[in-house]
Amino acid sequence: MFAEFLQFLLSGVTVGAAYGLVALGFSIIYNASHVINFAQGEFVMLGGMSTVFLMAAGLPMPVAVVLAVLVTVVLGLLLEKLAIEPARGAGVVPLIIITIGASIFLRGVAQVAMDREFHAMPPFTGDAPIMIAGATILPQSLWVFGGMAVMGMLLWYFFARARFGKAMLATAYNPLAARLIGVNTRLVLLCSFGLSALLGSVAGILLAPITFTSYDVGIMLGLKGFCAAILGGMGHGAGAVVGGLIVGIAEAMGAGYISSEYKDAIAFIIILLVLFFMPNGLFGKRTTERV
Amino acid sequence: MSQALKRKLADPRTGGLLGLAAVIAVLPLFLPNNFYYDVAIGAGLSAIVCVGLNLLIGYAGQISLGHAGFVGLGAYSSAVLTVEFGWHPLAAMTAGALGVGILAFLVARPILRLRGHYLAMATLGLGIIISIVVNTEAEYTGGPDGMTVPSLMFFGRELYGEAVWYWIVGAALLFTVWLSLNLIASPVGRALRAVHGSEPAAEIAGVDTAHYKVLVFVISAVIASLAGSLGAHYAGFVSPANVGFFRSIELVTMVVLGGMASTYGAVVGAAILTVLPQLLTGLEDYEHIAFGLILMLTVIFMPRGLVPSFFTIARNRLASAGAPPP
Amino acid sequence: MTRHFIKRTLAILLTAAAALAFGAPGAPASETIRIGTFLSVTGPASFLGDPELKTLRMYIESINKDGGVLGRKLELVHYDVQHLADKAKTAIKRLIEDDKVDVIIGPSTTGTTMATIPLVERAGIPMISLAGAVVIINPVKKWVFKTPHTDRMACAKIFGDMKKRGFTRIGMISGTGGFGKSMRGQCKGLAADFGISVLADETYGPKDSDMTPQLTKIKNTKGLQAVLNPGFGQGPAIVTKNFRQLGMGMSLYQSHGVASKKYIELAGAAAEGVRLPAAALLVADQLADNDPQKVVVVGYKKAFEKRWGSAVSTFGGHAYDGLQLAISAIARAGSTDKEKVRAEIEKTSGYIGTGGIVHMSPDDHLGLSLSAFRMLEIKNGEWTLVD
Known part of the structure; x- marks a missing residue:
């Protein structure tokens, strides 16, 4: 019985860690601009797919990984520069629509430039399962979880200690005031997209050996990550991580103990419940106004 | 022509409606066979949904990322209630619309009391849940393979075939446009425009903003449901493929391209995005790229959309034509 | 810029409308x-x-x-x-x-x-x-x-093989796409004819990336001898990998939905020993020379x-x-x-x-x-x- 529970938990934590990384990406951009970046899932796809194709071109894995992250970050910066920046001041709804357009566009480009098939990626450190009290976990799952922990810690340090990180937080809190004290808010917005792309691509690369990758893996991961971000409280870093883990674990437990048929609905039911009963999420600032 | 008549024709409520009716009446002359009728009907059904969605996007300033879910609920209500429970198609259609209206109300009521764009998130979740349900409950819905729907009977006559449905959908579209134009011109529309301009100001003026937004959302969802029912009876088949997230985005794209806050823009946007893929067959690989680009470029370079931009330009031309050249 | 863009768009649309209205190819059916x-x-x-x-x-x-x-x-x-x-x-x-x-x-x-x-x-x-x-x-x-x-024939073929190997208690894990859903229904309907009982029946979504929870439930169902996985796309490959990860001892059967090289490529070593029914095409070179399909x-x-x-x-x-x-x-x-x-x-x-x-x-x-x-x-x- 306990082994079963533990297995569900380990599965949930692995998937949840990936959701958490995606949710962090949503939160960073939301903080800088109040934009919900629906192209976040595509960053995940780009990370995984680029790595696979660079490796197929003969590059050793570490080089391919670094290049894939760079490619994704550059695309993230271009997205901000070419699509978000020109439409600034147009309001939040148009900006959200732009990011939706960008996500469809990126998916289309990946489909044409790479291909429509699923691809496997070799695990970083073998795939002999590790036994824990009757449950098993793949070494790659530890990489995913570790990756999320490291990224989370780096971000925390960045926002709490680094000057530029604080500038980003200040922009999130009050853009006008931030500009008045000399923060370059345009640069902040640009960097938020670069940073999100970085997080997304790392998630995509860590996850690909477990789940495979293809041009359309970003849709569901993006949407579930979005659910996680809302659950944790949009714009809240630790909330994003916790939200991701909760969504992942809820899915695994739901599939294990209740019904696997409605597993995919769990994340979206969570969204509705959160919006109904605590629209700020678990950790969000109490800023939501009721009218 | 008398001034009064001129003014009447320039008013979108009469002039525009007459124009649209004329287009619908003349179009069959250019439709050589059923395939062309089919495309026209598809465009008409999408246009009906978009006119409703446009009320929400253009006038309430909210987006719905789950409208395909409402269309799907309407379609499946018609399919399941008639096939599995033997209801009369019109009763099924009404029940579907009522159900969707109540669901939309229950979801929107708490969420539109919050300031911000939470409706987008909620409708996204709701739309996906609806699509999972119709995929899963195969016992009633036929699951991923879909199910067949009986023809609509009207006073003992079977309504079948593109030529018949063309006029049904055309009439439904005219009615929806008329409804939308009247709603916009009514006190509700004025209140909404005030909300869109400045929400706090509208509130100070005593407008219950949330109330109007909920009302518009419910209306747009009910219109979507009715269009879904019509579509199900026309096609004789429903499947979950068009209930998904991507279809919802497609609908939003139609509204954005045609022009937010423009009823005729919604019609034009729906027509363009329905016809375009038929002209570009063989280029399906590039469909996503084209779609994404249309969305981004429209919002960046033509944020008001095709129809309003076109009229602005036309008006400027007319004005400058009268003036001496610079 | 904007004006130019609109002009261009309009031009394209008018051409498109004209093409739709007049460019209908009247098919000369006699030629080809x-x-x-x-x-x-x-x-x-x-x-x-x-x-x-x-x-x-x-x-x-x-x-x-x-x-x-x-x-x-x-x-x-x-x-x-x-x-x-x-x-x-x-x-x-x-x-x-x-x-x-x-x-x-x-x-x-x-x-x-x-x-x-x-x-x-x-x-x-x-x-x-x-x-x-x-x-x-x-x-x-x-x-x-x-x-x-048909999927029904695939079920019959698989159940026939199971029976030959003495498997009567099986678990199923099916994709919820059209293919998996239809075959799941056919197999469940047919199982009794072969004296086979389906004791665990799980599903997964078309984009699922982890099926260990479902497989854990199957693993903990007492006395199962084989598991059948109707589905296509990447799902069956993930099921196969998760199946080995959990160290499940029973035999794994896939459907004809995975009958392409891609499945073996994705599942890698985990695919060893998996059985599936498929057309002769996949084993063209191994057919006996007198097999009528060989040529x-x-x-x-x-x-x-x-x-x-x-x-x-x-x-x-x-x-x-x-x-x-x-x-x-x-x-x-x-x-x-x-x-x-x-x-x-x-x-x-x-x-x-x-x-x-x-x-x-x-x-x-x-x-x-x-x-x-x-x-x-x-x-x-x-x-x-x-x-």
Whole structure:
């Protein structure tokens, strides 16, 4: 019985860690601009797919990984520069629509430039399962979880200690005031997209050996990550991580103990419940106004 | 022509409606066979949904990322209630619309009391849940393979075939446009425009903003449901493929391209995005790229959309034509 | 900038409208034999439609080089419908009414086939579907045929093999896509006939990335001897990997839905020992020399792999069979008269194709027997013949 529970938990934590990384990406951009970046899932796809194709071109894995992250970050910066920046001041709804357009566009480009098939990626450190009290976990799952922990810690340090990180937080809190004290808010917005792309691509690369990758893996991961971000409280870093883990674990437990048929609905039911009963999420600032 | 008549024709409520009716009446002359009728009907059904969605996007300033879910609920209500429970198609259609209206109300009521764009998130979740349900409950819905729907009977006559449905959908579209134009011109529309301009100001003026937004959302969802029912009876088949997230985005794209806050823009946007893929067959690989680009470029370079931009330009031309050249 | 953009857009739209209104190709049916097809070339079922379209293109080219059929050249008219029933309905109207094709091959999926059957029946045009589910031909529809084995036959083949190995208590984990859902239903209905009881019945979504929770439940169901996984795409590969990760001792069976090299590539070492029913095409080189299918499957495999440089899958083979059935019926009918062609397809007897030997009749619009399926096992990363 306990082994079963533990297995569900380990599965949930692995998937949840990936959701958490995606949710962090949503939160960073939301903080800088109040934009919900629906192209976040595509960053995940780009990370995984680029790595696979660079490796197929003969590059050793570490080089391919670094290049894939760079490619994704550059695309993230271009997205901000070419699509978000020109439409600034147009309001939040148009900006959200732009990011939706960008996500469809990126998916289309990946489909044409790479291909429509699923691809496997070799695990970083073998795939002999590790036994824990009757449950098993793949070494790659530890990489995913570790990756999320490291990224989370780096971000925390960045926002709490680094000057530029604080500038980003200040922009999130009050853009006008931030500009008045000399923060370059345009640069902040640009960097938020670069940073999100970085997080997304790392998630995509860590996850690909477990789940495979293809041009359309970003849709569901993006949407579930979005659910996680809302659950944790949009714009809240630790909330994003916790939200991701909760969504992942809820899915695994739901599939294990209740019904696997409605597993995919769990994340979206969570969204509705959160919006109904605590629209700020678990950790969000109490800023939501009721009218 | 008398001034009064001129003014009447320039008013979108009469002039525009007459124009649209004329287009619908003349179009069959250019439709050589059923395939062309089919495309026209598809465009008409999408246009009906978009006119409703446009009320929400253009006038309430909210987006719905789950409208395909409402269309799907309407379609499946018609399919399941008639096939599995033997209801009369019109009763099924009404029940579907009522159900969707109540669901939309229950979801929107708490969420539109919050300031911000939470409706987008909620409708996204709701739309996906609806699509999972119709995929899963195969016992009633036929699951991923879909199910067949009986023809609509009207006073003992079977309504079948593109030529018949063309006029049904055309009439439904005219009615929806008329409804939308009247709603916009009514006190509700004025209140909404005030909300869109400045929400706090509208509130100070005593407008219950949330109330109007909920009302518009419910209306747009009910219109979507009715269009879904019509579509199900026309096609004789429903499947979950068009209930998904991507279809919802497609609908939003139609509204954005045609022009937010423009009823005729919604019609034009729906027509363009329905016809375009038929002209570009063989280029399906590039469909996503084209779609994404249309969305981004429209919002960046033509944020008001095709129809309003076109009229602005036309008006400027007319004005400058009268003036001496610079 | 904006003004220019609008002008350009308007120009394109007007041209488009004009093209739609006046550019309708009035099909000169007397010249060529028009073969219509609407496949899932993009979207989640592209692994079906892609090899199918390639196969049709390649063989129509070569048939035309050899002089065509009845002295007339073949012409392929194709529309991509992804997996969408709506697109399929529009495409079939276009094929029938606008392109005035003589015979239809396709579509790729059960959903798109079922959506179009009423229209095909009303229009009266022979259609040879390339989709799997048994509902397409049972009950028989006058104008609709199909080439792939049914999911019901796959269940029977698998259960037969299980019985032979003494497995009577099994678990199932099925994809919730159209294919997995249909086969799950067929297998559950058929299990009792073979004395097999399905003691665990789990599902997973088409985009799921982790099936360990479902498999853990199956693992903890007492006394299971085998697990069956109906589904296609990447899902079965993930199931296979998770199955090994959990160290599950029982035998794993896959369906004919994974009968392409991609599955072995994705699942890697985890696929060792997995069994599945599939057409002879996958093991072309291992067939006995006196096997009647040997010449056909080896020929198709060589031709496909030479032309496209990618490994052959059974799905392309279905299209090959469909095309051959259609043109031999047209040749026998001596015309493209739809009723005559339909009757000739129905009379097909002894056609040796990639899927098996076809004997059609008015009650059987598939014409394959269970023997058309071979039971395969994956050994050292290759398909090997079990029986």
